[in-house]
Amino acid sequence: MSGSKVECDSFSVRNDAPVADKAGTIGDNTGAHEDSVGKTGEGPNNTSVPSDLSTRARHEESQGHGSVVATHYNTLEERGLAERCKSRIFYLRNFNNWIKSMMINEYLSKSWQGKPRGAPMRVLDMCCGKGGDLLKWRRGNITHLVCADIAEVSVEQCQVRYNDLQNRSKNERGFAPVFTAEFISADCTKVRLRERYKDPSMELDLVSCQFSFHYCFESLPQAENMVRNAAECLRPGGYFIGTIPDAYEIMNRQQNTGGTFGNEIYKVEFQCDMKPPLPLFGAKYNFHLEGVVDCPEFLVHFPTLVKLAEKYGLQLIAKEHFGDYYQKVKEEGRSLLGKMQALETYPPFHEAPLLGHVPDDYEHVQQYMQKSTGHRKVGTLSKSEWEAASLYLVFAFQKDKTWRRAEERSECGDRREATKKQVSEDVSDSSVSKHLISADPTVGGDGENL
Numbered sequence: 001m002s003g004s005k006v007e008c009d010s011f012s013v014r015n016d017a018p019v020a021d022k023a024g025t026i027g028d029n030t031g032a033h034e035d036s037v038g039k040t041g042e043g044p045n046n047t048s049v050p051s052d053l054s055t056r057a058r059h060e061e062s063q064g065h066g067s068v069v070a071t072h073y074n075t076l077e078e079r080g081l082a083e084r085c086k087s088r089i090f091y092l093r094n095f096n097n098w099i100k101s102m103m104i105n106e107y108l109s110k111s112w113q114g115k116p117r118g119a120p121m122r123v124l125d126m127c128c129g130k131g132g133d134l135l136k137w138r139r140g141n142i143t144h145l146v147c148a149d150i151a152e153v154s155v156e157q158c159q160v161r162y163n164d165l166q167n168r169s170k171n172e173r174g175f176a177p178v179f180t181a182e183f184i185s186a187d188c189t190k191v192r193l194r195e196r197y198k199d200p201s202m203e204l205d206l207v208s209c210q211f212s213f214h215y216c217f218e219s220l221p222q223a224e225n226m227v228r229n230a231a232e233c234l235r236p237g238g239y240f241i242g243t244i245p246d247a248y249e250i251m252n253r254q255q256n257t258g259g260t261f262g263n264e265i266y267k268v269e270f271q272c273d274m275k276p277p278l279p280l281f282g283a284k285y286n287f288h289l290e291g292v293v294d295c296p297e298f299l300v301h302f303p304t305l306v307k308l309a310e311k312y313g314l315q316l317i318a319k320e321h322f323g324d325y326y327q328k329v330k331e332e333g334r335s336l337l338g339k340m341q342a343l344e345t346y347p348p349f350h351e352a353p354l355l356g357h358v359p360d361d362y363e364h365v366q367q368y369m370q371k372s373t374g375h376r377k378v379g380t381l382s383k384s385e386w387e388a389a390s391l392y393l394v395f396a397f398q399k400d401k402t403w404r405r406a407e408e409r410s411e412c413g414d415r416r417e418a419t420k421k422q423v424s425e426d427v428s429d430s431s432v433s434k435h436l437i438s439a440d441p442t443v444g445g446d447g448e449n450l
């Protein structure tokens with residue numbers, strides 16, 4: 001693996017290219033924006049395309065990719081713990097889950113700050129899936145949760161999980177009652193969620209969109225609708241957080257390999273014309289992650305996301321690659337790392353053999369242990385898993401503290417001065433160059449947290 005810097009790639013060069021002007025059209029949601037969706041060249045008359053592919057392409061063109069994604073997640077079987085333990089990506093999934101926990105804890109804590117005792121804490125889990133984060137919301141003592149997802153079977157399973165949580169909590173003494181919840185089955189890139197809330201005037205404290213936001217970069221209207229859903233009900237000072245693949249990292253790996261890339265765990269295969277400049281929206285690739293994902297996704301051009309977000313009163317306050325975020329919060333999250341089994345023990349215990357079988361999967365940790373003294377066992381991720389995890393970044397936006405919705409402004413006859421942009425000192429948007437692999441993804445300390 002290279003630790004070298006990523007120089008300006010075509011995706012960033014594209015900022016200066018004519019299509020970059022399209023970013024300037026953001027806000028002009030008239031449909032005049034031209035994106036690449038529907039220009040796959042796989043029209044009905046293209047008989048050279050195998051019939052199942054051409055059918056799928058036609059379907060995607062007419063429906064957008066939402067139905068393909070929904071079908072994929074709807075048919076994904078929920079696996080029990082025993083089954084999950086056997087998975088090659090057991091630790092990767094736990095690690096990703098740990099990152100989410102740390103983020104959710106961080107921004108829930110910030111959201112609680114300054115709230116009077118007994119005040120409500122309302123959250124939107126946008127693209128909630130089967131409710132993998134319900135326990136995190138429970139532990140965060142929120143009072144109300146909105147769960148929304150395009151895959152209706154997943155939403156049903158999420159509701160069943162929530163009901164279980166509620167039933168179990170009836171027997172728990174001394175705990176606050178479980179939060180109230182509502183469930184919405186909808187394409188968050190096309191539907192205005194606010195109109196589906198039980199109370200459309202509800203103010204949210206936090207919006208979380210985990211491992212999903214990238215689906216909306218299919219087109220400008222879809223991305224804009226998604227951002228509006230994230231922003232419009234957030235209270236001033238509220239947070240929008242999420243995790244997405246880093247488009248620059250993907251482009252860097254694509255350019256290094258000249259095409260499809262990945263390893264035995266994940267694969268990225270581009271499905272759009274790779275000749276620069278790439279489109280800001282609809283830059284499609286298929287993402288395959290062993291046993292859990294096999295779907296079309298879209299590159300998220302981060303500067304464009306920042307512009308869109310600003311239009312809806314959201315200011316970027318944090319953007320970090322998983323490796324950097326891990327380094328930042330690992331001490332604080334050490335005991336949770338152990339509880340969630342987010343890292344694999346090296347050398348392994350007899351009863352738990354290593355999951356990685358590729359020869360250099362543990363080379364980094366062998367070198368680490370040779371250099372350091374006193375570590376009998378450490379926690380790590382195999383190189384193959386780390387290559388998948390290090391594709392991702394965490395982001396956080398904060399709603400302008402002085403923001404008022406346009407219709408609110410006119411309804412209330414708000415005479416305040418124009419909204420002042422809140423400048424956050426935390427902004428860390430400048431870095432497009434990142435290491436492919438963290439210098440040290442291991443956790444020292446004799447594996448005491450494992």
Ligand SMILES: C[S@@+](CC[C@H](N)C(=O)[O-])C[C@H]1O[C@@H](n2cnc3c(N)ncnc32)[C@H](O)[C@@H]1O
Pocket residue numbers: 066069070073126127128129130132133148149150151154186187188189190209210211212215216
């Ligand atoms: C990788 S899963 C993540 C689920 C959940 N956020 C988590 O972290 O466990 C991606 C989810 O995004 C949902 N999704 C994809 N496109 C969507 C859309 N346009 N509207 C709503 N949900 C969508 C999928 O149905 C799926 O549940």
